[in-house]
Amino acid sequence: MFTDDNRARARDIVAQYPRARSAIMPLAYLAQDQHGWLPPEAIPEIAEFCGVSAAEVQGTVSFYTMFKRRPCGRLVVSVCTNVTCLVVGGPEILEHLEVKYASDDDVTVEEVECLAACGNAPSMQVNYEFHERLTPEVAEAIVEDYKAGRLAARTVSGTPQ
Amino acid sequence: MTTANTSEPFSETRIVTRRLHERPDDSWTIDGALASGAYDSLRQVLAQGDPSAVQAEATASGLRGRGGANFSTGQKWSFLPKDTFPRYLVVNGDEGEPSTFKDRMLLERDPHQLLEGIVIASYAIQCNLAFIYVRGEFALGHDRLMRAIADARAKGFIGKDIQGSGFDLDVVVHRGAGAYICGEETALLESLEGERGMPRLKPPFPAIEGLYAKPTVVNNVETLSTLPHIVRMGGEEYAKLGMARSTGTRVCALSGHVKRPGNYEVEFGCTFRDIIFGLGGGIRDDNALKFFLPGGASFQWLVEEHLDEPYDMDHAAQKLGTSLGSGAVMVFDETTDPVRVAWRLAKFYSHESCGKCTPCREGTGWVEKILYRILHGYASPEDFEMVCDVADNISPNFMAAPFNQTTLCPLGPSVASPIASLAKYYRDEIIERIAAQQAEVPA
Ligand SMILES: Cc1cc2nc3c(=O)[nH]c(=O)nc-3n(C[C@H](O)[C@H](O)[C@H](O)COP(=O)(O)O)c2cc1C
Ligand code: SF4
Ligand code: FES
Numbered sequence: 044m045f046t047d048d049n050r051a052r053a054r055d056i057v058a059q060y061p062r063a064r065s066a067i068m069p070l071a072y073l074a075q076d077q078h079g080w081l082p083p084e085a086i087p088e089i090a091e092f093c094g095v096s097a098a099e100v101q102g103t104v105s106f107y108t109m110f111k112r113r114p115c116g117r118l119v120v121s122v123c124t125n126v127t128c129l130v131v132g133g134p135e136i137l138e139h140l141e142v143k144y145a146s147d148d149d150v151t152v153e154e155v156e157c158l159a160a161c162g163n164a165p166s167m168q169v170n171y172e173f174h175e176r177l178t179p180e181v182a183e184a185i186v187e188d189y190k191a192g193r194l195a196a197r198t199v200s201g202t203p204q
Numbered sequence: 205m206t207t208a209n210t211s212e213p214f215s216e217t218r219i220v221t222r223r224l225h226e227r228p229d230d231s232w233t234i235d236g237a238l239a240s241g242a243y244d245s246l247r248q249v250l251a252q253g254d255p256s257a258v259q260a261e262a263t264a265s266g267l268r269g270r271g272g273a274n275f276s277t278g279q280k281w282s283f284l285p286k287d288t289f290p291r292y293l294v295v296n297g298d299e300g301e302p303s304t305f306k307d308r309m310l311l312e313r314d315p316h317q318l319l320e321g322i323v324i325a326s327y328a329i330q331c332n333l334a335f336i337y338v339r340g341e342f343a344l345g346h347d348r349l350m351r352a353i354a355d356a357r358a359k360g361f362i363g364k365d366i367q368g369s370g371f372d373l374d375v376v377v378h379r380g381a382g383a384y385i386c387g388e389e390t391a392l393l394e395s396l397e398g399e400r401g402m403p404r405l406k407p408p409f410p411a412i413e414g415l416y417a418k419p420t421v422v423n424n425v426e427t428l429s430t431l432p433h434i435v436r437m438g439g440e441e442y443a444k445l446g447m448a449r450s451t452g453t454r455v456c457a458l459s460g461h462v463k464r465p466g467n468y469e470v471e472f473g474c475t476f477r478d479i480i481f482g483l484g485g486g487i488r489d490d491n492a493l494k495f496f497l498p499g500g501a502s503f504q505w506l507v508e509e510h511l512d513e514p515y516d517m518d519h520a521a522q523k524l525g526t527s528l529g530s531g532a533v534m535v536f537d538e539t540t541d542p543v544r545v546a547w548r549l550a551k552f553y554s555h556e557s558c559g560k561c562t563p564c565r566e567g568t569g570w571v572e573k574i575l576y577r578i579l580h581g582y583a584s585p586e587d588f589e590m591v592c593d594v595a596d597n598i599s600p601n602f603m604a605a606p607f608n609q610t611t612l613c614p615l616g617p618s619v620a621s622p623i624a625s626l627a628k629y630y631r632d633e634i635i636e637r638i639a640a641q642q643a644e645v646p647a
Contacts, residue, residue, distance in 0.1 A: 159305040
């Protein structure tokens with residue numbers, strides 16, 4: 044359930060749009076920020092704000108990979124393996140982090156498409172903060188810095204906190 | 205053969221990237237932007253008080269959209285039906301084309317230039333509500349944009365009665381959530397309406413029935429960021445830059461095996477050699493060039509013999525059978541396996557297909573699987589013909605350019621471009637490779 048603060052925010056978000064349905068995505072982000080993922084309970088509440096059925100909200104959010112409909116770590120590490128990163132070591136970084144954090148509940152490692160950071164490839168994001176010119180060791184050190192709180196993480200939606 | 209050091213140093217022509225280079229520490233702040241002339245063009249436009257004059261300047265400038273389709277901006281605006289209101293401006297900041305990273309830079313490092321362009325465009329087309337669709341992954345760009353909007357509002361550049369002109373404009377930022385297809389303009393509109401991001405059948409075009417079925421202009425971030433400069437210079441003056449129907453400059457995102465990758469703003473009419481060698485410093489380790497992608501992932505590849513061809517939209521389309529697309533130039537050296545690159549692109553299209561059209565939904569997956577077999581030594585002799593056949597089903601006569609479409613949008617047919625490129629440059633190599641793989645398989 045949305046907190047009172049978030050209910051007020053949700054109303055403001057809906058009011059920005061000519062049609063309430065447009066607020067499905069921003070409200071899904073809001074719920075995700077509150078819960079650390081997008082739990083099934085959030086869907087009917089978003090639907091109510093947007094004046095649509097829960098099925099319609101589910102239909103929309105299930106299209107988009109940034110809505111985490113399963114619990115994820117508090118750190119989402121997105122490693123690019125698209126073609127520029129491909130030829131300068133992206134897949135090796137992905138594999139290294141996947142192995143390293145395979146059983147770490149704090150960290151969810153995912154393979155993603157081009158992050159628009161190819162000028163300094165290979166690249167990754169941690170909760171949507173960019174990290175570029177990586178090697179497997181540097182990438183791991185960065186994740187460790189987030190884990191230890193030496194780097195301040197955004198939410199799993201990329202919202203500053 | 206080596207292609208190193210075969211070009212003179214070459215310089216950029218910085219127009220939309222001028223502020224962010226001149227003020228590396230504060231170009232994105234309101235103070236930094238105002239100190240370098242931000243919103244002067246907007247003031248000029250509002251003082252002049254004639255929306256159609258702005259449209260005329262845009263048309264005279266010859267500006268063509270920088271989102272990938274190269275369509276004339278002034279002409280696009282002119283398609284809006286007269287006297288139908290409300291109408292909307294929708295800004296495409298979804299930048300997801302592989303190896304394109306110019307809009308992200310413009311968002312992060314010069315959001316006020318974009319906002320100024322948005323207000324000018326909105327005034328020209330007389331809309332009072334604009335939406336900026338920002339790619340979900342661009343967290344920093346989103347933060348800076350939100351801050352810039354708040355600051356611009358406080359200074360009276362956005363909101364009610366802008367600078368006392370009587371013109372009102374509100375701006376709403378909408379974050380995407382990780383779907384490349386939402387960069388396609390009608391999918392973007394669906395997404396803004398709270399739907400799955402699936403393209404619409406055209407016509408009707410957005411100018412007639414766009415967001416909420418109202419007349420809508422969709423323009424790219426770089427396109428709109430150019431407008432303040434067109435106003436400042438005058439359309440005709442802007443049109444003197446560049447060559448033929450490719451006027452002005454373009455921010456070219458150079459990546460891959462070059463010594464100095466990055467965003468470079470170049471005048472149209474330079475050559476690929478100027479970009480790759482003059483600006484990019486040539487191939488890393490002075491290796492030989494294997495091939496390059498001249499306009500993002502979706503168009504056919506070029507090779508060494510094309511280095512001296514002009515960087516011109518029409519020349520690329522009509523003479524080279526490709527496109528300057530999104531402005532990305534990706535460079536691959538002799539160490540690259542072209543099948544691996546084609547496979548990864550196919551994997552991208554397969555993953556990003558919205559699933560609405562069968563040839564794209566099924567075909568991209570098949571292309572990915574067959575290329576994977578070739579890449580890893582499991583291919584059968586007929587596999588290369590088969591992958592060409594699948595490409596041909598998605599894009600009939602698939603070697604042709606521009607590609608033909610059996611689908612609702614160009615995403616599906618885009619997968620034919622890497623296949624056509626393999627067929628054009630590496631067919632024999634690949635067929636031999638498959639035969640060699642066969643020889644290794646025990647009977
Ligand atoms: C699959 C696909 C993805 C696209 N992605 C983008 C994008 O990320 N950004 C963009 O500006 N245009 C993108 N486009 C082009 C848009 O459909 C549209 O032409 C453009 O936003 C119009 O703006 P412009 O005329 O200012 O270039 C894409 C097109 C297709 C078919
Ligand atoms: S071509 Fe592919 S991405 Fe485009 S509408 Fe059809 S299925 Fe969707
Ligand atoms: S290819 Fe990896 S960031 Fe673009």
